[in-house]
Amino acid sequence: MSLELLNERVKRDLAYLAYGGANWVRPVRHTEGHVYDVIIVGGGQSGLGIAFGLLRERIANILIIDENSEGEEGPWETYARMRTLRTPKHLTSVDLGIPSLTFRAWWEAQAGPEGWDAIVKIPRGDWMEYLRWYRKVLDLPLINEVRLERIEPSGAGVHHLQVSGKGALSETLLARKVVLATGIQGGGEWHVPDMITNNLPERLYAHTSSRIDFENWRGKRIAILGGGASAFDNASYALSEGVAEVHVFVRRKEMPRINPIRQMEASGMIERYAALSDAEKYAAMVHFFQHNQPPTNDTFERAVAWPGFRLHLGTPWLSVKEGDGGVRVKTADEELHYDFLLISTGLLTDPALRPELRQVEAHIARWSDRHRAPAGMNNPLLDAHPYLTPGFAFTSRTDEGAALLHGLFAFNYSALISCGISASALSGMKYGIPRIVTAIADQLFLDDREQIMADYLSYDEKEFIGEWPIAVKKA
Incomplete structure (x- = not known):
């Protein structure tokens, strides 16, 4: 066809x-x-x-x-x-x-x-x-x-x-x-933490929801804040566009592994969610928010396959500041230098x-x-x-x-x-x-x-126009 x-x-x-x-x-x-x-x-x-x-x-x-x-x-x-x-x-x-x-x-x-x-x-x-x-x-x-x-x-x-x-x-x-x-x-709006907006000029960072010309960062080092699916999507894409290194920083010590949507698709919860009480809806979404949507296996594997990919688990950022023509990111263990930051902290x-x-x-x-x-x-x-x-x-x-x-x-x-x-x-x-x-x-x-209702009650267009009595032929 x-x-x-x-x-x-x-x-x-x-x-x-x-x-x-x-x-x-x-x-x-x-x-x-x-x-x-x-x-x-x-x-x-x-x-x-x-x-x-x-x-x-x-x-x-x-x-x-x-x-x-x-x-x-x-x-x-x-x-x-x-x-x-x-x-x-x-x-x-x-x-x-x-x-x-x-x-x-x-x-x-x-x-x-x-x-x-x-x-x-x-x-x-x-x-x-x-x-x-x-x-x-x-x-x-x-x-x-x-x-x-x-x-x-x-x-x-x-x-x-x-x-x-x-x-x-x-x-x-x-x-x-x-x-x-x-x-x-x-x-609402895409969220960029105050730590970023208060300390850096806009030319040094962007949210992952932005249109970004990665050609500007070919051969450079980029750091991504956040461990959700979009962080790994952007890491893989940036590396495919010629970025030399991409470092993904995740506050959690372990990667999220559970995607509640998959269970919801099979259980009837998506189509019948409206039938839940307010208390049940709230509890369901508290649980949903606790599981940041993980990257799919193929997305993760594609990202980590790049030589320039680095993953930092259990490594929150303590501060950022402009320096040496880029950004200096401080963690609990060290201070690192990057040319550009991508923010993947949701909305x-x-x-x-x-x-x-x-x-x-x-x-x-x-x-x-x-x-x-x-x-x-x-x-x-x-x-x-x-x-x-x-x-x-x-x-x-x-x-x-x-x-x-x-x-x-x-x-x-x-x-x-x-x-x-x-x-x-x-x-x-x-x-x-x-x-x-x-x-x-x-x-x-x-x-x-x-x-x-008024039009319905006053409707009087005739469809049956026959007369009564009608002559009936006898057999």
């Missing part, structure tokens, strides 16, 4: 499901311009999947915006440096149950069933190519190079989105519902860190507002996460804020505590996307229910 034939198969499959039926949502008029029923912020895998889900529900007045140029949505062509995805290749996601839309169908259309059997994991670049195809074959309404600056709620059911960028048709977009499908960093999640939410974040309920953890289990990092509904909607600390937050949804890493990994890992999207789509559709319906 070729891609052309697969494209036809996708269209046929969707036609069998009556995809693309008439939009049922009532249009809203506004003096300032067109009102979208839903605007999705982020055109990566989450945003594309949610858009497809909404279109399947006959909610067609939607728009996706993404700040990146076309084809560079998400992390895959920007800062992701792993060779393959970590998710098992057989897991499905944004296809939403349509076999012809799966990655496997796309792959086999080009490489055949034997080609599928030959790969162990999905290559990162090919995953991005699949998403580009997915967007195109579904003709999803995505506008690139549009950046959301802030959300201005009106309290009257329409949100004003202040936007910028070359792709923006105007400075303001109007939407009844807004979905922040903004990825792993979309609920912080808190709506207060998001500039687009600054006009509403004070109203957003956090987990600290709704759940009191037992002594010894409380975790400030978890407490700062927004407390969301099972359908990924923000909730309010007060009645006053409820109207301002109505219609705002977070399908990004900030949903982790409330909704599990369904918005933050590929293996959870097949469960999370239908939930948020249903929540949005229900909210649109209930917002208009008075008029919908």
Whole structure:
């Protein structure tokens, strides 16, 4: 099968499901311009999947915006440096149950069933190519190079989105519902310790989420702070780009070895997480945070195979300072010199860190507002996460804020505590996307229910037009 034939198969499959039926949502008029029923912020895998889900529900007045140029949505062509995805290749996601839309169908259309059997994991670049195809074959309404600056709620059911960028048709977009499908960093910010930011100029360090030109560091020495999967991805990538030495520093004395996601994938915990009580969710995520995602075996082996790779276990940094044209890193045992630092210390999640939410974040309920953890289990990092509904909607600390937050949804890493990994890992999207789509559709319906009910009760279009009595012939 070729891609052309697969494209036809996708269209046929969707036609069998009556995809693309008439939009049922009532249009809203506004003096300032067109009102979208839903605007999705982020055109990566989450945003594309949610858009497809909404279109399947006959909610067609939607728009996706993404700040990146076309084809560079998400992390895959920007800062992701792993060779393959970590998710098992057989897991499905944004296809939403349509076999012809799966990655496997796309792959086999080009490489055949034997080609599928030959790969162990999905290559990162090919995953991005699949998403580009997915967007195109579904003709999803995505506008690139549009950046959301802030959300201005009106309290009257329409949100004003202040936007910028070359792709923006105007400075303001109007939407009844807004979905922040903004990825792993979309609920807060990448974390760089104060020890780094307070003592070094920005030219001497970067977070591993940054776009980095490793050509500048060919033949040089780099140190990486952090022992998670991305640290080893970046180490291997840097060495492949000609960096002479990469030293990875891990505070723990032993490498993390357990990835709870693998157990969650097999146990039903991903798809049924929303059924847990708040106490159970909190306990589950305390455990999750204790196991920093380890590198996969192939990632680790690829990194340590390089002659220039060094691993320092049980070696926290005590201080850093600029010196000798680079950085001097002090540990408990010695002081070492590097030309550049990469910081792989994860992220912080808190709506207060998001500039687009600054006009509403004070109203957003956090987990600290709704759940009191037992002594010894409380975790400030978890407490700062927004407390969301099972359908990924923000909730309010007060009645006053409820109207301002109505219609705002977070399908990004900030949903982790409330909704599990369904918005933050590929293996959870097949469960999370239908939930948020249903929540949005229900909210649109209930917002208009008075008029919908009135129209239903007054409906009098006749279908049966026969007269009674009807003459019946006798045998």
